Amino acid sequence: MIKITYPDYQAKIKKEPGREMIFDEVRKLWVLLTPEEWVRQNFLQHLIQIKKYPAALIAIEKEIYLGDIKKRFDIVVYDKNTQPWMLVECKEMNVELNNMVLSQALRYNINLQVPYLVITNGVYGYAFTLCNQQLEEINTLPDFL
Secondary structure: OOOOOOOOOOOOOEEEEEEEEEEEHHHEEEEEEOOHHHHHHHHHHHHHOOOOOHHHHEEEOEEEEEEEEEOOOEEEEEOOOEEEEEEEEEEOOOOOOHHHHHHHHHHHHHOOOOEEEEEEOEEEHHHHHHHHOEEEEEEEOOOOO
C-alpha cells in the first residue's frame, strides 16, 4: 500500500447555484466538484508536481468501449511515444480499495494494455505492474521514463 502525499495545491473552486466547481488544470475546464473529483484533481497534482509526469501526456475521463458498453477511465498517463503507460482508477476517500476496484481497472485495461495500474482513494493507493499476463504489486509509483 502506498500512502499518498500531496503537494501544496491551491485548487480553483467556484460556487454556482446548488453546486461547487473545480478547475481541471489538465483539461482546462471547470468540472463538478464531487468527492471522487477531489481525489482525481489532487492525485493529478501528485503525478505532475511530485512524480514529475508531464501534464501534456495525461488524459482524463476519456471514453473507451468494453464491447458495446461505453465507459470512461479516470486517468491515463502516456509514455514519450504517446502509448498508454499507466492507468489510474480513482475512488472517493471513503471507498475501500478492494478486488472490485482492481477488477474495474483491469477491465479498462483490456483495451488500453498498459504496463502499470494504480487504484487510489486519495489517501492510499496500490500500484501494480503487468508483465507476461501476471499482476504484481509494487510499493511505489513508477518513475516516468
